[in-house]
Amino acid sequence: MSHSPTGVSVIEQLAAYAANESFEKLPDAAVRAARRAMLDTLGVMLAGSVEITASRVRALIAHRRGADEATVVGTGVRAPVEDAALANGTAAHALDYDDLHQSLSGHPSVPVLPAALALAERERAAGTALVTAFVVGVELEAKLGRVFNPAHYEVGWHATATLGVFGAAAASAKLLGASTATMARALGIAASLASGIKANFGTDCKPLHAGHAARCGVEAALLAAAGFTANARVLEHGDGFGSTYGAGSPLAWDHAVTGLGAPHEIVDPGVGVKRFPACASTHQALDATLALAEEHAIDPASVEAVECAVHYLAPHQLIYDRAETGLQGKFSMPYCVSAALLDRAVRFAQFEDDRVRRADVQAFMPKVRMVVHPDQTTRECLPTRFSEVTITLANGRRLQRRVSQAKGQPKNPLTDAELEAKFRDCATRVMSAARVETLLGQIKALETVTDVSALTRLLTG
Numbered sequence: 001m002s003h004s005p006t007g008v009s010v011i012e013q014l015a016a017y018a019a020n021e022s023f024e025k026l027p028d029a030a031v032r033a034a035r036r037a038m039l040d041t042l043g044v045m046l047a048g049s050v051e052i053t054a055s056r057v058r059a060l061i062a063h064r065r066g067a068d069e070a071t072v073v074g075t076g077v078r079a080p081v082e083d084a085a086l087a088n089g090t091a092a093h094a095l096d097y098d099d100l101h102q103s104l105s106g107h108p109s110v111p112v113l114p115a116a117l118a119l120a121e122r123e124r125a126a127g128t129a130l131v132t133a134f135v136v137g138v139e140l141e142a143k144l145g146r147v148f149n150p151a152h153y154e155v156g157w158h159a160t161a162t163l164g165v166f167g168a169a170a171a172s173a174k175l176l177g178a179s180t181a182t183m184a185r186a187l188g189i190a191a192s193l194a195s196g197i198k199a200n201f202g203t204d205c206k207p208l209h210a211g212h213a214a215r216c217g218v219e220a221a222l223l224a225a226a227g228f229t230a231n232a233r234v235l236e237h238g239d240g241f242g243s244t245y246g247a248g249s250p251l252a253w254d255h256a257v258t259g260l261g262a263p264h265e266i267v268d269p270g271v272g273v274k275r276f277p278a279c280a281s282t283h284q285a286l287d288a289t290l291a292l293a294e295e296h297a298i299d300p301a302s303v304e305a306v307e308c309a310v311h312y313l314a315p316h317q318l319i320y321d322r323a324e325t326g327l328q329g330k331f332s333m334p335y336c337v338s339a340a341l342l343d344r345a346v347r348f349a350q351f352e353d354d355r356v357r358r359a360d361v362q363a364f365m366p367k368v369r370m371v372v373h374p375d376q377t378t379r380e381c382l383p384t385r386f387s388e389v390t391i392t393l394a395n396g397r398r399l400q401r402r403v404s405q406a407k408g409q410p411k412n413p414l415t416d417a418e419l420e421a422k423f424r425d426c427a428t429r430v431m432s433a434a435r436v437e438t439l440l441g442q443i444k445a446l447e448t449v450t451d452v453s454a455l456t457r458l459l460t461g
Helices: 010-020 028-048 051-064 081-093 109-123 126-150 164-175 180-191 203-226 243-247 268-269 280-298 331-345 360-365 379-384 415-425 433-444 453-460
Strands: 303-310 366-371 388-391 398-403
Touching: 010 126, 028 081, 028 109, 028 126, 028 268, 028 433, 051 081, 051 203, 051 398, 081 126, 081 203, 081 388, 081 433, 109 126, 109 164, 109 203, 109 453, 126 268, 126 280, 164 180, 164 388, 180 203, 180 243, 203 379, 243 366, 243 415, 280 303, 280 360, 280 388, 280 398, 280 433, 331 360, 366 415, 388 453, 433 453
Parallel strands: 303 366
Antiparallel strands: 303 388, 388 398
16 A cells, blocks of 8 residues: 655645635636536435435434534435534435536535535625635545545445545635644544445435535534544545545555645546436446437337346446335346336436336336446446447347436536526425525625625525
8 A cells, every 4th residue: 555645645736725725716617617506516405305204314313402503405414514414415305316526426416515615605794705725625535535435336335425425525625724633633534434335326315415414514613623632544544435435456645635626536537417316327338228219119019028238337226136126226237227218207207106116117128238348347447438238129229329418517517507597497396486496596696695695695595
């Protein structure tokens, strides 16, 4: 295992960047990317707040008494910052409709924004402070992703949670005005709070991972601010985070500390936005399936078989060959492709339990087979990963489409209008169209907001 490139620990170098970053230093591209990511995340947080997973977490925190500090989004409930972060992080990931990041190998915004939003509300911070904290949090979790992935993800860790907790801690500490030393302690504490395993995909635990990371990030920052201590070399120590979470791989720590903020990870490689509320590993195949269905006016009754050729990691994410619930459906290639062909849509309705259990889709799923493409069996394929869908019709005709960049990903992004349309679709699940437009205006002008609590008041549903 390689050591940090200088005598200063990795955490101390990350902390120095995080403590000294400022809104004035952020390039316009980073601010714009942050605003888009926050808009998308607040939308899916509102939409997710009505899901049973989110309500179960709210029932838990309802039994705890604490300070009235922060908004539980989509509701009239207020809670201590830690509980708000837990509830909002869980809600934001409940639909698996939130954004993606290549370096992190996960969802960058859902651990970071719920933590930052709760503390920004409590501290009555300006929009510029929230944006800066968010950029810092994404930067650190993604830089650590460059060190640990893909090995970390391959062995079963859910990087959104295990690495996202560092982003949540950094964003939280930033909003508390942490010095470099306090920031380093917050990151060290976060290392002991990291958890989340992929075996729980398709259950309530996957969204809980995001909420847990957000909550733990807040707690790490608060503990650090109170003087709590942690080992500054907890990442590279022989018994530290790297040795225990690194899957036995040599770790190049320079990937974490080189190029911090130059460019920002939120800009390059950038954040991907989902068009479908399902695991990202289905999205290329869904784009291909829907394009073929439209182009050839495919009658589902005429489909003999569908083969989806994917990269080697996809079967570790899409773990259900036969989905029985909406949550399982999000992690089932056979279900998602079946829904796309039968309904010509993959939206909220397709992941209701009753829809998943319907006879037509249950009968269709066995026709869909996921295989690893022979060109995508090793880590080297990941930067150029694709999905190739082949639909065989009853008359023997074979239709094929390969998609490398799903719509919404950084190299094939949603337009601002498309992103705003997704936000409206999500937010109107819990609030009036008029309030949605007011909220949208506030987020689009976030840098001019002098007190974030003015924004959070609009998030009550």
